[in-house]
Amino acid sequence: MPIETTSDEVLIAKIAKGDRVAMAALFARYRLPVYRFVLRMVRNAAIAEDLNSDVFLEVWRQAATFEGRSAVSTWLFSIARFKALNAIARRRPEQELDEATAETVADQADDPEIALAKKDKAAVLRACLLKLSAEHREIVTLVYYQQKSVEECAGIVGIPEATVKTRMFYARKKLSELLAEQGIERGWP
Amino acid sequence: MNTVKQSEPSEIELLLPWYAAGTLDAHEAARVEAALASDPELASRYEWVRAEFAQEADINAAAPTPSERDVETLFAKIDATPARQPRRQAQSSGFSERIAEFLTSLTPRTQAWSALAAVLAIALQAGLLAGLVLKEKTGGFETASTSRHVQSDGAYVLIRFKPQTTATEIADFLTANKFSIVDGPAVGKLYRIRVAPNKLPKDDLMRVVTTLQSDKVVDFIAMTD
Numbered sequence: 001m002p003i004e005t006t007s008d009e010v011l012i013a014k015i016a017k018g019d020r021v022a023m024a025a026l027f028a029r030y031r032l033p034v035y036r037f038v039l040r041m042v043r044n045a046a047i048a049e050d051l052n053s054d055v056f057l058e059v060w061r062q063a064a065t066f067e068g069r070s071a072v073s074t075w076l077f078s079i080a081r082f083k084a085l086n087a088i089a090r091r092r093p094e095q096e097l098d099e100a101t102a103e104t105v106a107d108q109a110d111d112p113e114i115a116l117a118k119k120d121k122a123a124v125l126r127a128c129l130l131k132l133s134a135e136h137r138e139i140v141t142l143v144y145y146q147q148k149s150v151e152e153c154a155g156i157v158g159i160p161e162a163t164v165k166t167r168m169f170y171a172r173k174k175l176s177e178l179l180a181e182q183g184i185e186r187g188w189p
Numbered sequence: 190m191n192t193v194k195q196s197e198p199s200e201i202e203l204l205l206p207w208y209a210a211g212t213l214d215a216h217e218a219a220r221v222e223a224a225l226a227s228d229p230e231l232a233s234r235y236e237w238v239r240a241e242f243a244q245e246a247d248i249n250a251a252a253p254t255p256s257e258r259d260v261e262t263l264f265a266k267i268d269a270t271p272a273r274q275p276r277r278q279a280q281s282s283g284f285s286e287r288i289a290e291f292l293t294s295l296t297p298r299t300q301a302w303s304a305l306a307a308v309l310a311i312a313l314q315a316g317l318l319a320g321l322v323l324k325e326k327t328g329g330f331e332t333a334s335t336s337r338h339v340q341s342d343g344a345y346v347l348i349r350f351k352p353q354t355t356a357t358e359i360a361d362f363l364t365a366n367k368f369s370i371v372d373g374p375a376v377g378k379l380y381r382i383r384v385a386p387n388k389l390p391k392d393d394l395m396r397v398v399t400t401l402q403s404d405k406v407v408d409f410i411a412m413t414d
Contacts, residue, residue: 020264027263035255045253052255053263060267122414126244144245149212165203172206175241186237 008072016063027056030073033146034080040141041084041134051087055080074155077146081138081156088134121184128178136171143168205235209242211349211408243347243411246379250372344389345371346398347379349409362406381413 006014006025014022034055039048058079066075132140142148142156153164176186201224207213208221225232350359363369363382372381384397394412401410 020267023263023267024260027260031255031259036249036252039252040249049255049259049262053259053266056263057266057270061270122240122244122247122412125240126248129241129244129248140241140245141249143206143210143212144242145249147210147212150207166198168206169198169203172238172241187234 009068012059012063012066012072015060016066023056023060026059026072030076031056034076037077037141037146038080038084040137040145041081042087047087051080051083054083058083070155071152074148074152077142077148077152077156078158085134124179124182124184125175128175128182131178132171132174135167136174139164139167140171202231202234205231205238206242209235209238209409239409239411242409243413246347247413250381343371343383343387344385344394344397345381345413346384346394346401347409347411347413348382348401348407349379350406351408354406358406362404366401379409 006022008026008029011022011026011029015026031052035048035052038051038055039045042048042051055076059076066072070078129137129140138157139153142153148156150161150164153168154161157164157167159167179186201221204213204217204221208218213221225235366384369383370380371383384394384401389397391412398410398412401407
């Protein structure tokens with residue numbers, strides 16, 4: 001079977017034996033989604049890139065202990081989550097946004113007030129999504145961008161499935177409040 | 190009528206984000222579909238969920254990507270860690286095992302190149318749609334998945350095709366409508382598709398979205414900048 005179509009589980013088994021090509025294959029498969037997930041949480045491109053390689057280094061080290069109780073991607077994202085949370089806890093306030101990330105954010109989503117002045121509802125929504133707390137950004141990006149099921153989100157975040165659903169609901173509720181502050185009333189939630 | 194109370198979200202309302210993302214099982218998706226069909230208020234709330242889904246995709250599409258040298262960084266970190274004792278199989282005389290042993294015996298520099306080659310090979314096998322996504326540029330080609338800039342001309346939508354859709358059906362869909370894929374697939378299998386050469390008024394673009402929503406190949410569609 002070509003390495004590109006080899007299942008994640010088989011790649012992990014190979015990595016556990018020290019197979020570097022399998023490691024490169026897994027990295028190629030997940031480097032972007034994991035990076036984007038971490039970036040969304042830490043909001044700093046340099047830190048996100050460093051954490052990204054740390055996540056896969058952890059996979060290299062721990063592959064032999066992977067028991068297959070969850071999907072490989074769930075395991076990967078839960079490692080990424082812990083590393084991102086640690087980085088957020090360690091980070092100094094002035095490192096909140098690096099220039100490159102800040103420019104990107106500014107390019108795609110003006111400040112809500114500016115976006116509203118332009119009457120661009122989509123831009124206001126983008127800006128408000130970016131203003132969510134780390135906890136809410138995490139669940140929103142897992143559900144919408146990473147397209148994780150309720151069960152997968154529960155495995156990654158380490159909370160019951162019912163809590164996953166209510167956390168997403170409260171993230172959306174907070175989004176409604178942020179939109180309301182900008183004069184956009186969308187009702188419940 | 191399955192009207193949602195203000196005080197407490199219904200189970201169906203809680204599921205709307207996963208319905209938009211296409212990650213519910215068939216049974217749950219059918220429940221949500223039935224509720225949306227019978228509850229106009231819920232359906233109007235779902236439009237906000239779809240908007241959030243589309244804007245989250247836009248945020249990530251415009252976000253930075255990791256540097257091209259990140260695989261080298263990873264293997265440098267791996268090489269800097271204490272050597273791991275590979276788990277030995279009782280019988281490992283097969284061809285694949287010998288290949289694996291050969292690969293693990295390569296020098297770090299050679300291994301880095303092997304890893305890069307593997308990454309490139311995997312990037313190139315991004316799927317049957319890769320050919321459709323190749324965009325001719327002055328002096329060469331650029332894969333849309335590596336393109337970072339968003340084109341300013343034209344009208345665009347985000348589309349996720351139904352899982353069972355073949356590449357031929359997608360090609361037919363694009364040809365019949367004179368559309369072109371300009372970016373994707375992003376995570377979530379979303380493609381940015383140009384539906385008109387010039388920017389369209391919002392109402393006109395909404396009409397395009399509404400029309401395409403019922404196309405047999407379209408699983409999800411939303412307006413985008």
